[in-house]
Every structure is written in structure tokens, then in C-alpha cells.
Amino acid sequence: MKTVIVRPERCVGCLQCRLACAVEHSQTKELVAALGEAWRPVARIAVYPGGVHLSFPNKCRHCDPAPCQAVCIAGAISRNPARGTTDIDPARCINCGMCAMACPFGVLTYAPTPKAPERRAVALKCDHCPDRQAQGLPPACVEACKVGALSWGEPAQEMAAKGRSLAQAYFAASRGVAESPEPEMIRLWRQLG
Numbered sequence: 001m002k003t004v005i006v007r008p009e010r011c012v013g014c015l016q017c018r019l020a021c022a023v024e025h026s027q028t029k030e031l032v033a034a035l036g037e038a039w040r041p042v043a044r045i046a047v048y049p050g051g052v053h054l055s056f057p058n059k060c061r062h063c064d065p066a067p068c069q070a071v072c073i074a075g076a077i078s079r080n081p082a083r084g085t086t087d088i089d090p091a092r093c094i095n096c097g098m099c100a101m102a103c104p105f106g107v108l109t110y111a112p113t114p115k116a117p118e119r120r121a122v123a124l125k126c127d128h129c130p131d132r133q134a135q136g137l138p139p140a141c142v143e144a145c146k147v148g149a150l151s152w153g154e155p156a157q158e159m160a161a162k163g164r165s166l167a168q169a170y171f172a173a174s175r176g177v178a179e180s181p182e183p184e185m186i187r188l189w190r191q192l193g
Contacts, residue, residue, distance in 0.1 A: 007148060008056045008149065013054075020143065022034065023041065039117075057150060059125075060086070067103060077089075088125060095119065107125050109124050109125070
């Protein structure tokens with residue numbers, strides 16, 4: 001199941017992901033028109049400063065099991081097994097704040113939405129842009145990120161690629177470094193072929 005993969009070491013804090021997310025969740029899905037909408041669109045991703053030239057894009061991880069879903073007394077949060085996401089039904093949200101208190105990543109926000117016009121505010125979080133996924137497109141934040149801090153992929157494949165990269169970097173860095181004598185068991189193991 002694909003998800004948004006975050007590489008904070010690449011984030012430059014340009015906030016293009018936030019802008020693209022807000023526009024995608026607007027009624028018109030166009031930047032200029034979205035500014036005039038009755039319900040101002042809200043981004044579902046946050047970017048926090050981490051120091052000079054360091055930023056951290058923070059979004060919902062769609063935990064399984066999801067603490068936000070477990071504490072939602074209104075039953076507004078449910079798991080979508082087909083998409084691998086935890087989704088919020090704005091019509092059922094009672095704005096109690098339990099989900100935000102339970103979220104270990106602090107990614108839930110509250111704002112009015114046209115999907116529940118009778119409510120003053122409801123819980124909002126990343127939904128992996130279902131309209132874009134239906135068209136075979138990645139989430140808007142991923143498409144907007146030009147430095148590769150956000151990508152759309154399979155977590156297992158990304159972890160394997162990162163592991164290979166770290167292994168190559170380790171062995172490249174250790175070349176030429178005086179090594180301690182190889183333990184006898186390792187030398188025998190390598191002789192076996």
C-alpha cells in the first residue's frame with residue numbers, strides 16, 4: 001500500500017506542499033479561486049522549523065491501529081482498508097478534540113469544511129488526496145515537492161533502498177581504515193563460500 005514517505009533531511013521549508021494541499025482540498029481546486037471561497041481551504045500537512053536550513057514536514061502516518069480512531073467517541077474516524085488510510089467523516093465529527101490528544105504526531109487540526117457546513121469546525125488531517133489517487137496521481141504535496149522531501153511509494157521498498165544505501169555508504173567510508181583483525185569464526189564462515 002503506497003503512502004507519503006517523508007525525508008526531512010531534504011526539506012528546505014518552501015511550504016509548497018502546504019499550498020498544494022490546501023488548494024487540493026478547496027472546492028474549486030484552483031489557487032486564485034480558492035482564496036475567495038466561503039470555506040477557506042486548510043492544509044493537512046505542517047512544516048516545522050528544525051534549525052537553520054532544516055525543516056520537518058509533518059503529516060498523518062495513518063497508523064494501524066490508529067490511536068485517533070480508538071478514542072473517537074463519535075465514530076467519525078474509520079480505516080479504509082482499500083486505501084490503507086484512516087479517514088474522518090466530517091458529518092459525524094463532534095469536534096471534541098479526543099483525536100488530537102491521542103495522536104502521537106500532532107497532525108490533526110480543526111476548521112470549518114463544506115463537507116459539514118452545519119458545523120463550526122471539524123477534525124482535519126491528511127487523506128492522501130483520494131480524488132487525485134482515483135486519477136492515478138500522487139497526493140498534491142508529493143507532486144509539489146521539488147526537492148524530494150516527500151515521495152509516494154511502498155514503505156517496504158523505501159526501507160530496503162535506504163538500507164542498501166546505508167550499507168554502501170558504510171563500506172565506502174570504511175575502505176582504507178585500519179581494521180581490527182577479523183574474528184576467527186567470520187574468517188572460517190567466508191572460507192565456506
